[in-house]
Amino acid sequence: xxxxxxxxxxxxxxxxxxxxxxxxxWRGRYVEVLDDPDLRPTGSRIRETLFNWLAPAIGGxxxxxLFAGSGVLGLEAASRGADEVVMVDQDVRKVRHIAAExxxxxxxxxxxxxxxxxxxxxxxxxxxxxxFLDPPFRQGWVARCCAALARSGRLAESALVYVEIExxxxxxxxxxGWRVHREKxxxxxxxxxxxxxxxxxxx
Numbered sequence: 451x452x453x454x455x456x457x458x459x460x461x462x463x464x465x466x467x468x469x470x471x472x473x474x475x476w477r478g479r480y481v482e483v484l485d486d487p488d489l490r491p492t493g494s495r496i497r498e499t500l501f502n503w504l505a506p507a508i509g510g511x512x513x514x515x516l517f518a519g520s521g522v523l524g525l526e527a528a529s530r531g532a533d534e535v536v537m538v539d540q541d542v543r544k545v546r547h548i549a550a551e552x553x554x555x556x557x558x559x560x561x562x563x564x565x566x567x568x569x570x571x572x573x574x575x576x577x578x579x580x581x582f583l584d585p586p587f588r589q590g591w592v593a594r595c596c597a598a599l600a601r602s603g604r605l606a607e608s609a610l611v612y613v614e615i616e617x618x619x620x621x622x623x624x625x626x627g628w629r630v631h632r633e634k635x636x637x638x639x640x641x642x643x644x645x646x647x648x649x650x651x652x653x
Contacts, residue, residue: 474529600625
């Protein structure tokens, strides 16, 4: 994730210092990463695959990043033409840093919120086309957040949910009607794109 987690990441060193935005408005620009041993930004190889998957859907999308960490997933989405990106993290230091990075890039479509993920889902009034869900490993966040999203009314019709989990973890039990659309593995990380409805808008 671009976020707090434990355990190794296959696609990026533990503290790269900065990560590069791959494509879009800020292609080639760098996002500075806080010096935090628990922060593991999603590496460029995984991000490139993810945004290839999302290419038909990202333009004009409303995006929610529930464990924003370094902010690189949300900023990549904004760079590629998302209309709105809301980034949530419960670490106030990370929230302030992401907000500063967004301001430095001139990312006017980005909003950063200090909150715990499940509580935010319950309180928020937005509706989102794409959700990024890359929480700390081995803490049960994926199942809790997916269940909260499914009952919240926060998902737009045909919403897509991106999930990162441990490669050796059991597959979460998805809410009714959700199914895995794309799936790959990179070292210790399994990453998936979930359709929340059968008619979700990707081929």
